[in-house]
Structure formats: structure tokens, C-alpha cells
Amino acid sequence: MKKKEIKKLKTKTSKFIDVLETSIEEAIEAARLNADIDYDKEWGFLINSKDAIVKALEKFDSIQNAAESFNGEPTISFGVNGTMNLFQKSAFTTGDIPHLNADTILSQQIVYQNINYYIPNAFLSARKKRYLLRKEDLVKGIEKLGFDADRDVIVAMNLNIYGIDDFNKIEDNIIRVPSTGLKNVLFILPKTDLPILKHKELEITEQKEHQLGILDDNRKIYGSLIDLTQDSNSRHREKWKNSNIDFATDLKVQLTIAFITEVVWKTNANVVQINVETSLKEQGIVNELSDIEKLVPKKETND
Numbered sequence: 444m445k446k447k448e449i450k451k452l453k454t455k456t457s458k459f460i461d462v463l464e465t466s467i468e469e470a471i472e473a474a475r476l477n478a479d480i481d482y483d484k485e486w487g488f489l490i491n492s493k494d495a496i497v498k499a500l501e502k503f504d505s506i507q508n509a510a511e512s513f514n515g516e517p518t519i520s521f522g523v524n525g526t527m528n529l530f531q532k533s534a535f536t537t538g539d540i541p542h543l544n545a546d547t548i549l550s551q552q553i554v555y556q557n558i559n560y561y562i563p564n565a566f567l568s569a570r571k572k573r574y575l576l577r578k579e580d581l582v583k584g585i586e587k588l589g590f591d592a593d594r595d596v597i598v599a600m601n602l603n604i605y606g607i608d609d610f611n612k613i614e615d616n617i618i619r620v621p622s623t624g625l626k627n628v629l630f631i632l633p634k635t636d637l638p639i640l641k642h643k644e645l646e647i648t649e650q651k652e653h654q655l656g657i658l659d660d661n662r663k664i665y666g667s668l669i670d671l672t673q674d675s676n677s678r679h680r681e682k683w684k685n686s687n688i689d690f691a692t693d694l695k696v697q698l699t700i701a702f703i704t705e706v707v708w709k710t711n712a713n714v715v716q717i718n719v720e721t722s723l724k725e726q727g728i729v730n731e732l733s734d735i736e737k738l739v740p741k742k743e744t745n746d
Contacts, residue, residue: 478536480670480696485535488546489666492700493658495550496525499558500642500662500704505618506598508637517710521565523557525664527653527699529683532672535696549698555623558704563600563622565638565706566630570714574730577720581629582609584730588631588715588738592616595738596634600625604719627719631738636712641705653699662702669697713738 528549534542544551576584581604585597590613597613600622604610617629642663645655655665671680672694679697680690688695715738720729 478532480532480535480668481537484537484546485668488535488549488668488698489656489658491546492550492666493664495547495554496558496664496700496702497659497662499554499621500640503558503562503620503640506596506620506637506640508639509634510639512639513707513709519569519708519710521561521568521706521708523561523702523704523706525553525699525701526557527697527701528552529671529686529688529695530698532670532694532696535668549700553700559621560623562640562704562706563620563625565708566598566714567625567716569638569708569712570630570716571712572736573716573718574735575718575720575726575728576730578604578607580732581607581717581719582612583732584717584735585613585629585631587732587735590616590631590738594633595631596637598630598632600628602627602629602719627721629717629719630714631717632712632714633738636709636714638712639707641707643703643705645701645703649701653701655699655701662704665699665701667697667699669699671695671697 526549530545530548531542534545574584590597597617599617599619602617602619604627622628642661644663645665649655650665654667654669656667658664658666669676669679671683671690676697683690683695683697718726720726
């Protein structure tokens, strides 16, 4: 075979390989674009998310007021919501690249940033007095409030203190709840002033707008997974038009876990906050035991 013919053959072979590679890449991309959502992966996302949200909300059942309503008393409310976000479509299709924690990453975000942040912080908004005490004065300070285990309750967030000799006097009366932002903080209040946590139904229009299905009837938790590569879901892509995502090449799904939990307080709830002094950060002026006033239910002050 002549040298010129060999060179010509190599050129043809190279072009053929280039065309073949391009065809394979286009076929793979078309397959990714047209891939159906894997039902089992979608169901896993919805169920695992529901379980995580229910478990997180259950941890606050212990601060739920025994009453179903405050019988017309003035109230103040704070809301805790779910969220929606985008995720790689490949995490929810068959045979594509697996994604670690794709079925729980959104619910973990909601638990940490929403539930465990906003519910505890509602106590800050309801509190009427605040004291900063040395750890050795903590128990005496609570006793000076006139704490009555039958009447009152102690709610603690991330309480992590040691070396208090008389701590056993109050330990059994402490309700511990998780908190993303609060540490070594206690709230003392009458049990009748605890908040009511209401789980509200979403409007039908909102359910239809985001294609939401009910995941938990008791806590009113909803969820959906929307394939944004489908032309039928183009209106949902519009919500993300400011995100600079090229949906033609960056294939996404929209994940939503939705709920509304309302934390309802009496406007005149008698909530006292106690922070435990630490040497790790500046917290202000430490209170003496003589600064502490009695914790008295509001109904008694009106007698």
C-alpha cells in the first residue's frame, strides 16, 4: 500500500472515530434527557423525607400545651415551613450516576435550618425576662423564681454543663429539645403558658401549583418531585430563571417538602429565660441571685 493511500485511510478512520464519538455522546445525552424518573427513587425521597420531618417535629411534642386553644386570649404566632430546591435529575433515574443522600438531603436541610431553628427561637420572642447566671447559681436561681414542678416547666436547649452539686434537684423536671442556634439556655414558664403547635393544611391552589401530594395527614406534610426537563413542566422552570441554569444541558428536578407548623403563644405568656455563663464568649453582665423576681402565672397577678 502506498504511503499516500495509508495516510488517506488514517484520515478517514480518524474522521469515522470522531463521528462515532460524537454520535455516542449525542445518544447518551438524548438518553439522559429523555430518561424517566425512577419510581422507587422518587418514592424513597418522599417517604424518607416525610419520616425525617415527622421525627423532627415529634421532638417538640413535649412542649405542646395540653389545651387545644387559648379560648379567645390574645395570641402571637410564628411559622415554620418546608422548602424546595433543585437537584441533579441523574440522582433519580435508573442506571445513572448515584448521588449520596439524594433521598434525605432536602429533609436534613429543613430539620437543621427550619425546624430546629425557628421553633426554639420562638421562645426568645415569647420571653418576658432574661437572666445570665453563673452555673453554680443556676439551681438556686430557679428555686428563687419559685419554681413549682406541678405548676411550671423547664425547657432546655443544648444544656451541657457539669460540676453542679445540686443539679439533681431540677434535672428530672427538665424537658430537653434540640436547637440549631441556642446553647446552655433554659426557659422557665407555667405549663399553661406553653405554646400550641398547629399543623396547618396547605391551600388547594398551592398543592396544585407545586403538584404536591399528602405524605402525612397528622402533621400535614406534602411533597413532590418535578422533572424540569419535560416540556410539560416548563412553567416550573420559569421560577428558577434568575438562577443562571441552562436547563437544556444541566438536567434538574425540583424537590419540594412542604408544611406549615404554627407556634402559637399567649401574648401575655410568662416566659423567663436563663442563660448559663461561659468563658468562651461575651454574654453581658452576670446577674446576682438578688436580681431574680418570682415567676408568677399572669392569672395570679390579676387577682
